[in-house]
Amino acid sequence: MSAHEQFAEDLALHALGALQGEERAALEKHLETCSACRLELDQLRGDIALMATATVGPKPPQRARQRLLDAISKAPRVPTVVQARSRFNWAAALGWAAAALMFVVVVQLRRENFGLRESVNKLAQLTSQQTIEVANAQRVMDTLTASDTQAVTLVVAKGRPQPQGKAFYLKNKSGLVFVANNLPQLPPDKIYELWLIPPGAAPIPAGLFKPDARGNATVVNPPGLPAGVEAKTFAVTLESASGPHDAPHGTGVMQGGA
């Protein structure tokens, strides 16, 4: 059976003219775009025609034949071909031209309709995919930055955890995620500052941060970071909380080459 299962029984009812209301409207809308169901509907109508042939009954009375022939004689048909050759009917021609124009417009509109429908479907798929990606990204960010995230540093057995940081940098999108742990608590009026140091150029400020009570800190996409800058080194310095913060003035805490 080629028709969609959810419409299968309604198709049979529709073929019999027994489907009404919302069910009928929903099926007719579906039929506009589903050739498989249209074919199934045609087949069901064929099945209905079979039932007609099994209908038995008396023959029509003889007067019915004469009645038909009388009606025909009073409503003679003018063969279409003769009429077309005998006189050019401008009104009819204009009517046909208008009908042809309408047909072209309808065909075009149907094409556009299908095109738009395809675009909507693609956008819906894209949106769905992006929603999943955003959710994944948010989950990663939550894991990295949430206050209740367990951050565990693995060191050589019997060694003491040392301050350390990891910078994840995507230069083309100015994306930077910095995660630090085991940082010493800040003295009063002091603050840590992250620096992005390009090759052969001055350090670029990449965010101020304070560690939490466990010495953990994060910097996520600091504002003002220019796009496309090559990073040779990342560094953290201990700066005065009141600034200035445009260039390193304090002491170095950690650094690492990209």
Add this chain to the structure above:
Amino acid sequence: MSSADAKVVSPDLALVSAIRAGDASAMASLYDRYSSVVYAVALRVLGDTGAAEDIQQEVFMQLWRNPSAFDASRGNLGAWLAVITRNRSVDALRKRRPETDPEDVVLSVVPDMAGQADRSRVAEKVRGVLSGMPATQRAALEMAYYQGMTHTEIASKTGEPLGTIKTRIRAGLIALRKAFEA
């Protein structure tokens, strides 16, 4: 197909072609060929000889006025007339405006019924399938077909679930189709 066969024109097509040209005698021939099935269907639905005659007249006049409504590529003429008659009769029975445009009636996989022998063979086979159905299924199908009842009305009348009625009707029609696919 031989070249001789290729020249054979279906009697129905020849009649419709003559009707298109305004030949009233072709209409009489067509009436002689199909009036029994048209009248039988109309009478079975309406149960009144006068009303059945009116529907028969209406169906044949419709074809006379607009023979182009029948497209031979969409099914055979006998089946097409039978479906139009059934639909028009149900509309009359239920006192509603005609809902089916004859030009929209497309029939697939209907066996050829141009000859009287063909029609008798098909009718016998259909009656065999119908008589072999469970009585409840045949009743649901006939109520929908001959009385134009909706599935809701049938369910209300028989006291059975809507879904059961739907399934019976569809299964009944499919059973008819399968009998001719075998």
